[in-house]
Amino acid sequence: MSRRIVEVFNRYAFYGGEEKVADQIAGHLTQDHELLRCGFDSREWMGEGAPGKLSQVRRLFYNGESRERFEAAVREFKPEVAMFHNVYPVGSPSLYHAAQLKGLPVVQYVHNFRPFSVGGSLYLKGKLMPGALKGSFWPEVLNGAWQGSVLKSALMALALKRLRTSGWLDQVKVWVCISEFMRDRFAEAGIDERRLVVLKHAWEPKVVETGMAEEGDGYLFLGRLVEEKGVRVLLEAWERLWKEMGEATPELWIGGEGPLEDEVRAAAAGNPRVRYLGMLAGDEKSRRLRECRALLAPSVWWEPLGLVVYEAYEAGRPVLAAASGGLTETVKDGVTGWLHPAGDVGALVDSVRAMEQIGEEGRSTMGREGRKWLEANTGVEGWKREMALILEKAIEG
Incomplete structure (x- = not known):
């Protein structure tokens, strides 16, 4: 009616x-x-x-x-x-x-x-x-x-x-x-x-054409550069990864704007595996989503839902997220990605290491499961x- x-x-x-x-x-x-x-x-x-x-x-x-x-x-x-x-x-x-x-x-x-x-x-x-x-x-x-x-x-x-x-x-x-x-x-x-x-x-998932983008060397963060989104947790995690893994460290791609932009720029200047991409939109944003190894959602506040997870799943990419608020309802631990305790830098580092260990095929499998969840639930x-x-x-x- x-x-x-x-x-x-x-x-x-x-x-x-x-x-x-x-x-x-x-x-x-x-x-x-x-x-x-x-x-x-x-x-x-x-x-x-x-x-x-x-x-x-x-x-x-x-x-x-x-x-x-x-x-x-x-x-x-x-x-x-x-x-x-x-x-x-x-x-x-x-x-x-x-x-x-x-x-x-x-x-x-x-x-x-x-x-x-x-x-x-x-x-x-x-x-x-x-x-x-x-x-x-x-x-x-x-x-x-x-x-x-x-x-x-x-x-x-x-x-x-x-x-x-x-x-x-x-x-x-x-x-x-x-x-x-x-x-x-x-x-x-x-x-x-x-x-x-x-x-x-x-959500109305777009048809993603396979073969248009190969997996890159980066993990992607998209969002406002504010503390509650876990930006400082990310930067500290990549500092630890760089010290432990050196040149083998995967890249961190950060897309967004906000009050912590200066801190992000400083981290990118001091850590060769951190890249600040500014605000991403349109084709460039879509390309980064398709190419990333996984999307990162390390929120330290109670995230009401987290639509960025939908965007990752649409592109067939897995998610590493904090077990915070509504994120626990969209990220299926061990299936579409991994959850870590909110604010726990060491646990996020472990999640990145685990994602590296399963290789491209394992990450693709998780991404496909995310796409299935999106199509079935939204x-x-x-x-x-x-x-x-x-x-x-x-x-x-």
Whole structure:
């Protein structure tokens, strides 16, 4: 049955994986449903024409202008259900209140740990901060989890506290979690388990032409160059490998941009087996995926799912990943790759050595198993059937 859906996404200052996924979800929804995208943009609060600082503080808690924009969309489009992704900072909790007043059921898509984490990741300065799931935001606040500011983090914590006590989240009829791990964490946070469902992201694997690229000499990392992605773990692991193996050390290919770029460049200058490739996209990214010996996902935070694993499997490559969050649900230890304890440099070194020992044929076998998993578990048609049931549950109760 076709449904009328109004979707809300507050775009971040910089385009990233969450926004890409939201666009993909919108594309899947429009195949079977009528969809109106009601967007907000963090850049509205930057540069000339941005509201004053005090006004931004007020609107972080409750943005009446955003509420009016959302209500106008609802009046015009007359949706049966709302789908919320991110509402911060410009959209604000006022959107939940507006949906409640209109009697409009909300489906909340869970991409990170908000509204139960100030920074969204429950991780900062080398530490997981799971206490926020129970409402203890102070560790995140004192470490400046939101935008690197203690003051801004305190304000976000207060806004989240208010949202949790307002009753507005009662309007969320279904929480869509992208992994079983995320479902379990939100249950810990107090969300009624009957309202939590798991729906992993869909994927349409491209046909990969065999023989187009031979296996190279590198292990590939793709992602933001930030601590939580395990970048420092990678660099230390390759330093150890270089000291132990010398010229026999396989290369480390790093693709991405972010705050740790200078550290990556310094490592590449000091270790002849580390190569920094900058931001990879398009044909170059596809080529590196096909040529790498394995993809690396050494996240030290609780990775909600890890779509980069899908990309590796699409190219028929195995994955060496941290046993962190949703990665344990996509990387089958010993079958499609190997898992290591998050943050354990020695264990990652051992995984690389093991991948070297099984040779090209063994790596290809693991890669084929990954491709089989992708084709069996991430089909778009299956995703659409599950989403239809989620929408029905939200609307019909």
